Amino acid sequence: MKDCNKNEEDDPYRPSAPVSTGTLPRWARKHHHVQQHHQNHHHHSHAVEFDDNDAVPSAPPLNLMDQVSGYESVSFDAVSVPPPEDPPPATPGEEDAAGPSGAGDGGGGGDGGGPMGGDPMGGPQASGVARWGHTLSEQEARAALVAHVKRRCCYGASAARNMAITALDHASALQYTLETFTERRETAWSFSPYLGDEVDGSDNGPAPLPWELDVRPSQSFASEVKCQPVPHTSSVKQCHRCKGSGSILCADCHGKGWVHCISCHGNGYDTDASGYKERCFYCHSSIHGRGRQDCSKCSAKGKMACPTCEGGGLLLCFIQLTVTWRVNVSEHIVDRMSVPEDLVRNVTGAVAFVEEGARVLPIAHFPDETVNMASAQLLRDHEHDFSTQRILAQRHQVQVIPVTGATYKWKSSKGEFYVYGNEQKVYAPDYPQTCCCGCTIL
Numbered sequence: 081m082k083d084c085n086k087n088e089e090d091d092p093y094r095p096s097a098p099v100s101t102g103t104l105p106r107w108a109r110k111h112h113h114v115q116q117h118h119q120n121h122h123h124h125s126h127a128v129e130f131d132d133n134d135a136v137p138s139a140p141p142l143n144l145m146d147q148v149s150g151y152e153s154v155s156f157d158a159v160s161v162p163p164p165e166d167p168p169p170a171t172p173g174e175e176d177a178a179g180p181s182g183a184g185d186g187g188g189g190g191d192g193g194g195p196m197g198g199d200p201m202g203g204p205q206a207s208g209v210a211r212w213g214h215t216l217s218e219q220e221a222r223a224a225l226v227a228h229v230k231r232r233c234c235y236g237a238s239a240a241r242n243m244a245i246t247a248l249d250h251a252s253a254l255q256y257t258l259e260t261f262t263e264r265r266e267t268a269w270s271f272s273p274y275l276g277d278e279v280d281g282s283d284n285g286p287a288p289l290p291w292e293l294d295v296r297p298s299q300s301f302a303s304e305v306k307c308q309p310v311p312h313t314s315s316v317k318q319c320h321r322c323k324g325s326g327s328i329l330c331a332d333c334h335g336k337g338w339v340h341c342i343s344c345h346g347n348g349y350d351t352d353a354s355g356y357k358e359r360c361f362y363c364h365s366s367i368h369g370r371g372r373q374d375c376s377k378c379s380a381k382g383k384m385a386c387p388t389c390e391g392g393g394l395l396l397c398f399i400q401l402t403v404t405w406r407v408n409v410s411e412h413i414v415d416r417m418s419v420p421e422d423l424v425r426n427v428t429g430a431v432a433f434v435e436e437g438a439r440v441l442p443i444a445h446f447p448d449e450t451v452n453m454a455s456a457q458l459l460r461d462h463e464h465d466f467s468t469q470r471i472l473a474q475r476h477q478v479q480v481i482p483v484t485g486a487t488y489k490w491k492s493s494k495g496e497f498y499v500y501g502n503e504q505k506v507y508a509p510d511y512p513q514t515c516c517c518g519c520t521i522l
């Protein structure tokens with residue numbers, strides 16, 4: 081049985097929630113007759129208790145499953161079902177009209193005085209982009225460097241205090257981010273122990289198709305998985321594991337109910353150092369006689385309740401629908417200075433543009449042409465990558481991240497450091513006083 085814990089390693093996009101990958105055989109997984117649960121669920125407690133699983137089919141034979149119209153190719157492995165063709169979307173008209181539709185919750189870092197949530201076409205000229213936000217003074221750049229150096233216990237601070245800053249250069253980094261909120265629907269045969277509940281079978285009507293079922297995400301732009309049986313697909317079958325008997329042989333004792341006593345090696349007596357023989361302490365009171373220890377797994381009975389049907393001998397078989405919502409994030413960073421992208425990614429700037437809608441169009445007239453190209457490319461990529469899923473919503477934004485580059489001279493060394501982001505983080509790859517053995521260079 082495939083449950084809600086999806087294996088998503090094939091997805092190149094960053095998941096926003098932890099993903100567990102189930103590896104247990106189907107029958108060892110606990111059935112989730114549950115409407116909804118999250119992905120950070122672990123399988124630890126259902127450890128494989130039987131070592132004969134090679135001999136046991138993991139699911140009832142497929143040919144015993146009912147024929148369900150519209151689900152002829154469903155197997156026990158979940159298969160993604162592409163959505164039916166969308167009705168042609170209402171054309172959003174002029175590209176310019178897309179602007180106001182969004183703005184959404186962009187909020188964020190709009191303190192820099194940059195145009196917010198607005199129309200990228202009417203934005204400032206290219207030179208303006210580079211200078212959005214507050215421009216650092218020499219004193220501020222130095223203060224940021226001193227603070228940075230002080231956080232590193234082995235860096236000397238005197239260079240930061242005394243160096244001559246010979247030039248300041250301001251050039252914002254641009255971070256374009258596209259988020260596509262997708263929905264994937266998969267179907268698979270599934271089963272759970274049949275415990276006498278009502279059976280919603282084909283007598284109740286034809287089964288609705290996967291995309292006809294009304295299943296909605298709890299919130300927009302959040303990863304989530306929901307599972308539910310497809311209505312009118314249930315039937316009761318004999319358990320394949322125990323052939324309907326409700327019990328299976330104990331794998332620890334192979335059905336005998338006992339195992340050889342490891343303490344006395346099966347002879348029933350222990351011999352101590354002086355050669356004195358006495359009844360083995362571990363097996364002297366066992367049900368199956370001396371030298372044999374009661375099997376603890378089956379309480380000496382040799383068999384145990386079938387875990388697949390929980391002892392009832394019957395299974396409820398049904399088609400399970402699994403709906404997976406994902407937020408797929410792609411981004412492109414334009415960085416004119418040499419601050420590594422990973423650093424730029426983790427600070428904030430001013431949100432220069434934000435838009436949200438059922439679908440967004442590529443940004444076409446942002447003052448920086450690389451951003452326009454990245455927008456078009458990433459939108460094409462998402463369109464392609466999620467062609468077998470339904471795109472429910474998209475949003476994209478451009479953040480302008482202030483970067484100041486400072487050129488300095490200190491004693492005989494020359495170098496550069498960078499102050500970036502609203503947080504005024506510092507990147508100083510060649511800071512001259514980094515000796516870490518306490519031998520501060522003075």
Ligand SMILES: [Zn+2]
Nearest residue numbers: 330333375378
């Ligand atoms: Zn046993």
Ligand SMILES: [Zn+2]
Nearest residue numbers: 341344360363
């Ligand atoms: Zn013994």
Ligand SMILES: [Zn+2]
Nearest residue numbers: 319322386389
């Ligand atoms: Zn069974």
